[in-house]
Amino acid sequence: MDISVSFSKTRPPPFSPSLCRQLSLRPNAPQLLRFSRNNGTFRRKPPPTISRPNKLAVTAIQISNLSENEDDFVLEDVPHLTDFLPNLPSYPNPLQKSQGYSIVKKTFVSPEDVVAENVVIQKGSPRGVHFRRTGPREKVYFKPEEVRACIVTCGGLCPGINTVIREIVCGLNNMYNVEDILGIEGGYKGFYSKNTMMLTPKVVNHIHKCGGTFLRTSRGGHDTHKIVDNIEDRGINQVYIIGGDGTHKGAALIYEEVKKRGLQVAVAGIPKTIDNDIAVIDKSFGFDTAVEEAQRAINAAHVEVESVENGVGIVKLMGRYSGFIAMYATLASRDVDCCLIPESPFYLEGRGGLFEFIEQRLKENGHLVIVVAEGAGQEYIAAEVHAADKKDASGNKLLLDIGPWLSDKIKDHFSMSRKMAVNMKYIDPTYMIRAIPSNASDNIYCTLLAHGAVHGAMAGYTGFTVGPVNSKHAYIPIARVTEKQNKVKLTDRMWARLLASTNQPSFVASDQERVEKEIMNI
Numbered sequence: 001m002d003i004s005v006s007f008s009k010t011r012p013p014p015f016s017p018s019l020c021r022q023l024s025l026r027p028n029a030p031q032l033l034r035f036s037r038n039n040g041t042f043r044r045k046p047p048p049t050i051s052r053p054n055k056l057a058v059t060a061i062q063i064s065n066l067s068e069n070e071d072d073f074v075l076e077d078v079p080h081l082t083d084f085l086p087n088l089p090s091y092p093n094p095l096q097k098s099q100g101y102s103i104v105k106k107t108f109v110s111p112e113d114v115v116a117e118n119v120v121i122q123k124g125s126p127r128g129v130h131f132r133r134t135g136p137r138e139k140v141y142f143k144p145e146e147v148r149a150c151i152v153t154c155g156g157l158c159p160g161i162n163t164v165i166r167e168i169v170c171g172l173n174n175m176y177n178v179e180d181i182l183g184i185e186g187g188y189k190g191f192y193s194k195n196t197m198m199l200t201p202k203v204v205n206h207i208h209k210c211g212g213t214f215l216r217t218s219r220g221g222h223d224t225h226k227i228v229d230n231i232e233d234r235g236i237n238q239v240y241i242i243g244g245d246g247t248h249k250g251a252a253l254i255y256e257e258v259k260k261r262g263l264q265v266a267v268a269g270i271p272k273t274i275d276n277d278i279a280v281i282d283k284s285f286g287f288d289t290a291v292e293e294a295q296r297a298i299n300a301a302h303v304e305v306e307s308v309e310n311g312v313g314i315v316k317l318m319g320r321y322s323g324f325i326a327m328y329a330t331l332a333s334r335d336v337d338c339c340l341i342p343e344s345p346f347y348l349e350g351r352g353g354l355f356e357f358i359e360q361r362l363k364e365n366g367h368l369v370i371v372v373a374e375g376a377g378q379e380y381i382a383a384e385v386h387a388a389d390k391k392d393a394s395g396n397k398l399l400l401d402i403g404p405w406l407s408d409k410i411k412d413h414f415s416m417s418r419k420m421a422v423n424m425k426y427i428d429p430t431y432m433i434r435a436i437p438s439n440a441s442d443n444i445y446c447t448l449l450a451h452g453a454v455h456g457a458m459a460g461y462t463g464f465t466v467g468p469v470n471s472k473h474a475y476i477p478i479a480r481v482t483e484k485q486n487k488v489k490l491t492d493r494m495w496a497r498l499l500a501s502t503n504q505p506s507f508v509a510s511d512q513e514r515v516e517k518e519i520m521n522i
């Protein structure tokens, strides 16, 4: 492979000493160069004959693509209170005296410990992005008796919110002897329009056994100035914010305002969403519980349709822009014949369409089950219904209801074509799967998130969120989880596994064929 690259004359080559030797370069001297790479061997080439302006700028990605392992390590760090309060005093972490932690072999996480964003890499490829590992630090930037923490929950429900609340309270209290913890009621607007409640380990002792949020929640109502005024007025110095992408956008604004005002306030996010659409982290808490609960609806649909002639079961599951719940529930069940998600466009009529597939399955098996994510097929409904774009209080688009629309379409098609009368069983368990308490493994996951957030805030980190990255919990800059949403990648193996398990049409390919045909007809 022949690669041409040039980079800033003001920077030394970003290569390891061994690679510099191989290329006959002086490791510390800035220079413009070209070289070729063949099976991992680098050979220097004569200087380029191209014009300067375009060639002098080279992105970090280009450089790191060409370098050996040592020099392309990137740490995406989170802010620290000392970034804007440089004289902040620190104190020994009280955990060193804790019964439990003091016997841990390595009580404190080393500042050098990082978590890699990508663990599957090729030999010679860049080491890539890393995040700080969560956990207690040797020094803390708060005296326990001076901490006044608050917790707020925003956005939609999700199994496990109460466990996170409980474990923030118990973590602060048991590990750091913090006693002053406020619950902000009813989401962001609760900062300025609702009461607060005192949270103690005793108050939150049983809440993890219940679904919902003990602190209640809301959409909309984020007013940065009013919120930070309130934080200042109440003397709050640690803010724990549990919520999804919208909530984290709000948390980033709070952090910025706190920094602008020079307040010693740590802002920590804990990512929450039933849709599992938060970027970077492995998965969001409550997701496993939701997938498990979805099985009950799928089982019910299967039992119903198996017991009648030409039974068609439809189960609608949550998933506004991403079909993770539908995909995992389908994969887990094995009773699902077809899974429709927002990321994969489908069509009803014609060759390779959904109607043809349903007819075929009914002929083969006498019944079928379809799982549909609520965000699927929105464009088709919109084209027919001509509904005005509506939004919720947070600005999220309100979806058109795919469930009844799809049920009616299928019923109408089969009754009109007089091919067969289908026996439709439509189940909508959407709120049921997110209103339940979290299962055992989600409870443990919630505990790790809560404790990670507590350790981070006590250590003076701020403007961060927490979550598992390749199974290791990390502190992640908030911008990384708000800049894009996690979606099912149709080119990933997981979707291929689903297609292999259901044997449903991969509408993407068929759709392309259809478009090509249409173009050719024209």
Ligand SMILES: Nc1ncnc2c1ncn2[C@@H]1O[C@H](COP(=O)(O)OP(=O)(O)O)[C@@H](O)[C@H]1O
Pocket (backbone or CB within 6 Å): 154, 155, 156, 187, 188, 189, 218, 219, 220, 221, 222, 243, 244, 245, 246, 247, 248, 249, 250, 251, 253, 272, 273, 393, 394, 395, 396
């Ligand atoms: N772009 C934004 N800037 C500031 N606050 C936001 C933003 N988007 C949403 N929020 C606030 O975050 C909270 C929850 O947002 P929402 O989208 O409903 O849920 P989620 O956080 O689960 O995505 C709401 O109080 C909303 O006002």
Ligand SMILES: O=P(O)(O)OC[C@H]1O[C@](O)(COP(=O)(O)O)[C@@H](O)[C@@H]1O
Pocket (backbone or CB within 6 Å): 154, 155, 156, 157, 244, 245, 272, 273, 274, 275, 318, 319, 320, 374, 392, 434
């Ligand atoms: O009816 P609500 O409470 O607004 O919630 C519905 C939406 O909430 C969700 O569960 C997502 O919630 P978040 O925005 O909090 O992640 C979607 O799946 C669903 O469309």
Ligand SMILES: [Mg+2]
Pocket (backbone or CB within 6 Å): 155, 244, 245, 246, 273
């Ligand atoms: Mg959201």
